[in-house]
Amino acid sequence: xAYKNENTFQHLFNTHQKKTYNICLNIVQNSExxxxxxxxxxxxxxxxxxxxxxxxxxxxxxxRIAVNKSFDFLQAKKRKKKIAFVTQLFHPETGEQLHDMAxxxxxxxxxxxxxxxxxxxxxxxxxxxxxxxxxxxxKIEGFSQKETADIMKLSEKAVExxxxxxxxxxxxxxxxxxxxxxx
Amino acid sequence: xKKEDWINSILESASGIEAxxxxxxxxHKITNRIHQRETGSNLFTKYYxxxxxxxxxxxxLNVSSLVIYQTKIHNQNxxxxxxxxxxxxxxxxxxxx
Numbered sequence: 001x002a003y004k005n006e007n008t009f010q011h012l013f014n015t016h017q018k019k020t021y022n023i024c025l026n027i028v029q030n031s032e033x034x035x036x037x038x039x040x041x042x043x044x045x046x047x048x049x050x051x052x053x054x055x056x057x058x059x060x061x062x063x064r065i066a067v068n069k070s071f072d073f074l075q076a077k078k079r080k081k082k083i084a085f086v087t088q089l090f091h092p093e094t095g096e097q098l099h100d101m102a103x104x105x106x107x108x109x110x111x112x113x114x115x116x117x118x119x120x121x122x123x124x125x126x127x128x129x130x131x132x133x134x135x136x137x138x139k140i141e142g143f144s145q146k147e148t149a150d151i152m153k154l155s156e157k158a159v160e161x162x163x164x165x166x167x168x169x170x171x172x173x174x175x176x177x178x179x180x181x182x183x
Numbered sequence: 184x185k186k187e188d189w190i191n192s193i194l195e196s197a198s199g200i201e202a203x204x205x206x207x208x209x210x211h212k213i214t215n216r217i218h219q220r221e222t223g224s225n226l227f228t229k230y231y232x233x234x235x236x237x238x239x240x241x242x243x244l245n246v247s248s249l250v251i252y253q254t255k256i257h258n259q260n261x262x263x264x265x266x267x268x269x270x271x272x273x274x275x276x277x278x279x280x
Contacts, residue, residue: 006214013210021205035206042213043220108201116196123193139197167194174190 013042016059019141020066022108026136027070029104029121037073041066060150067133067151123173131166138163 020041025034044065052061109117124132130152137148138159149156206212 009214010210013213017205017209018202021209022202025203026200035209038205038209039213039216043216046213046217106200106203108203109196110199110201113196113199116193117200120193120196135197140200141202170194171190174193175186178186178189 009046012045012058016062017042019059020062023063023066023136023141024070025106026140027067027132028073029106029125031107033073033077034070037066037069040069040073044069057150060147063137063151064153067137071129071133119174119177120170123170123177126173127166127169131162131169134159134162135166135170 017038021034021038024037024041025031028034028037041062045062052058103118104121105114106117106121124135127135133152134148137143137151138145143151145156145159149159152159154162
């Protein structure tokens with residue numbers, strides 16, 4: 001119950017919020033959505049801290065929740081989109097397009113890299129869940145292979161294999177995009 | 184070659200993505216939501232406890248009225264049979280010599 005003390009929870013939040021938010025941001029690819037998911041992550045952390053297994057690192061546990069909540073959010077969003085596709089994308093009165101998932105503008109990217117990172121995120125979105133997670137955690141978030149393996153509850157070998165497959169698939173997807181741009 | 188360079192430059196752009204800060208009010212939003220949930224769940228619990236107590240009282244009233252009714256009927260029957268027996272005894276012992 002000690003964790004439920006507000007000061008302790010705040011300390012926990014301050015230590016892990018930045019990394020958690022960035023994991024969510026790189027997976028959901030929208031700043032407001034990432035904020036919502038981060039809120040969900042810390043509410044879950046607050047709720048389940050008593051059940052937390054001390055054998056695992058607290059940070060690993062929080063980042064795992066972040067990954068899972070982000071993919072849950074994307075699945076829920078997909079379902080909603082299927083139900084009300086047009087109203088989701090366009091403003092009901094002005095008819096203006098609200099946001100385009102295909103062109104995510106990451107706030108942490110330098111101006112000269114904006115276009116390239118948009119293309120990269122577009123390609124990442126087409127990867128299977130596990131490959132996307134491995135790529136985001138290893139390549140963008142800079143976690144070690146061991147940390148990534150712990151977060152994903154996999155062996156380091158499996159993570160390496162997922163990352164390599166992600167790279168191969170990204171190269172294929174980017175190759176297609178390059179050809180389409182040429183046409 | 185040009186295509187491969189382009190692909191590699193896109194892949195390499197992942198290394199230049201800096202971590203960003205979240206909304207500074209995020210913690211307050213989270214604690215507010217936690218408090219709301221706790222209050223909400225307390226209200227929810229109170230609501231169900233209220234209904235459970237009402238149902239229990241209704242059941243207890245029904246059972247006790249049934250018991251009282253049964254006891255009354257039983258007592259009535261008993262007194263009626265005693266009365267009948269008494270009448271019979273009166274009629275059997277009332278000899279006219």
